[in-house]
Amino acid sequence: MRSNKEEIKTPKVRRKKRRSLNREFAVVTYSMIALYLALIVYFCYFVGFQSEAFINHSSNPRLSVMSEHTIRGDIKTSDNVVLAHSDYDGKNETRVYPKGREYAHVVGFSVNGMSGAEKDANFYLLRSHAFIIDRLKNDLFEKKNEGDNVILTLDSKAQEAAYNGMGSYKGAVVAMDPETGKILAMVSKPDFDPSTISQQWESLTSSSSESILLNRATQGLYPPGSTFKIITALAYDRNGRNDNVTFDCSGDFTSDGFTIHCYGNKAHGNQSFETAFANSCNTTFAKIGLVLKKNSLKNAAEDFLFNTDIPTDISNVKSSSFTMDKSANDALIMQTSIGQGNTLATPLQMALVASTVANNGYLMEPYYIDSIENNNGINVKTFKPVEYGRLISKKEANRLKKYMRKVVTEGTGTGLLTSSYKAYGKTGTAEFSSNKNEAHSWFVGFANKNGKKIAVSVIMEGAGAGSSHALPLAKKIIDSYLSK
Numbered sequence: 001m002r003s004n005k006e007e008i009k010t011p012k013v014r015r016k017k018r019r020s021l022n023r024e025f026a027v028v029t030y031s032m033i034a035l036y037l038a039l040i041v042y043f044c045y046f047v048g049f050q051s052e053a054f055i056n057h058s059s060n061p062r063l064s065v066m067s068e069h070t071i072r073g074d075i076k077t078s079d080n081v082v083l084a085h086s087d088y089d090g091k092n093e094t095r096v097y098p099k100g101r102e103y104a105h106v107v108g109f110s111v112n113g114m115s116g117a118e119k120d121a122n123f124y125l126l127r128s129h130a131f132i133i134d135r136l137k138n139d140l141f142e143k144k145n146e147g148d149n150v151i152l153t154l155d156s157k158a159q160e161a162a163y164n165g166m167g168s169y170k171g172a173v174v175a176m177d178p179e180t181g182k183i184l185a186m187v188s189k190p191d192f193d194p195s196t197i198s199q200q201w202e203s204l205t206s207s208s209s210e211s212i213l214l215n216r217a218t219q220g221l222y223p224p225g226s227t228f229k230i231i232t233a234l235a236y237d238r239n240g241r242n243d244n245v246t247f248d249c250s251g252d253f254t255s256d257g258f259t260i261h262c263y264g265n266k267a268h269g270n271q272s273f274e275t276a277f278a279n280s281c282n283t284t285f286a287k288i289g290l291v292l293k294k295n296s297l298k299n300a301a302e303d304f305l306f307n308t309d310i311p312t313d314i315s316n317v318k319s320s321s322f323t324m325d326k327s328a329n330d331a332l333i334m335q336t337s338i339g340q341g342n343t344l345a346t347p348l349q350m351a352l353v354a355s356t357v358a359n360n361g362y363l364m365e366p367y368y369i370d371s372i373e374n375n376n377g378i379n380v381k382t383f384k385p386v387e388y389g390r391l392i393s394k395k396e397a398n399r400l401k402k403y404m405r406k407v408v409t410e411g412t413g414t415g416l417l418t419s420s421y422k423a424y425g426k427t428g429t430a431e432f433s434s435n436k437n438e439a440h441s442w443f444v445g446f447a448n449k450n451g452k453k454i455a456v457s458v459i460m461e462g463a464g465a466g467s468s469h470a471l472p473l474a475k476k477i478i479d480s481y482l483s484k
């Protein structure tokens, strides 16, 4: 019986030991599995996200290997207009730009160091998601695969209106959807023919070329002129603007020996702040500048991302600058308050100001690569809008909206008054030389119709008053986009 008992006991003990051994095994096994899973997750993350940024770096040799095996894909607008495609004769590839100069800066070129979408989307254009059977066939016969197509956020009608409307002026246009950050139009003049870029390279990069290759929309730095009054108005609101205070304008205003004139020396008379904004009254804004607390203008400008890198995947975007410090004299304060002084802004920067006001104080990051499709038009990837964050409060945005609406209903922007949509804006006439007759024509604003929105920023170099040139061009762009 005893031995029987023993016999019964023994397996129990063994089982216990085995169990504890099993537990140790399990711990080791599960740890290994967890480690593997972590590695796999990291690998997928790298392949899925990091590698694209890594490979897309234009100096990466892997891209030139990819180009040996792939016919570069097409670039198209959001409404399916082909902007770039490759002709391949079995040996050589020729890049063709059916819309030529109209999209020169924004689409860019794929040679000479690349630029524009050709540069920013290079990786996607050289990657192929062609059907596996097609790819196997191509590999077997040592043929190139067809690269993926890149769809931009651009709207062909808005782009056409912007390009044609600019005429023979130098300048730039940026139009965007304030609720998504999608760039709808981007024009820079003077322009170039992207299909002959290599042949013209020397003359285009010479010092006498008028910086033709520069994308003025994202890199052109201009005095913002009266469009900056949007920012001065924000600073004034924050300083406790009083509705009962009025401003008397006799056409000019002098402080500390420096005189500010209203456009054409016009005397605007006694006006409320809102009316002064609508009239773009320089003497009012010079007076306001002098009573603002130190650094209020700088803080307001920096809240709108002056002196900051613009959050965007578009390459070669310049920051705008605001440099007035606490020691500025009256002359500099007065000039800065009306958008002269040392302040410099890109047209994209001013589009972001309008866009933020239109979007109730929130900035959406501007972007122009919408999605990627394979050679058969099947979607491979879509880029989603990215919210950068709140730049100004909703209350502040609503006040600025009110001011910008009054510009259109009874101020310098009545050219935009129409029953077909509701428009808001600010004109600008920015002096850039000692000759008072030479001025850039600016307009920034936005419009909406049945929930569809567009923000625009237009500058026409040396064209004169904002209301007579930049505003009519902005109207053409808004009309073309909202009429669809």
Ligand SMILES: [Zn+2]
Binding pocket: 249, 250, 251, 262, 266, 267, 268, 269, 280, 281, 282, 283, 284
């Ligand atoms: Zn005035």
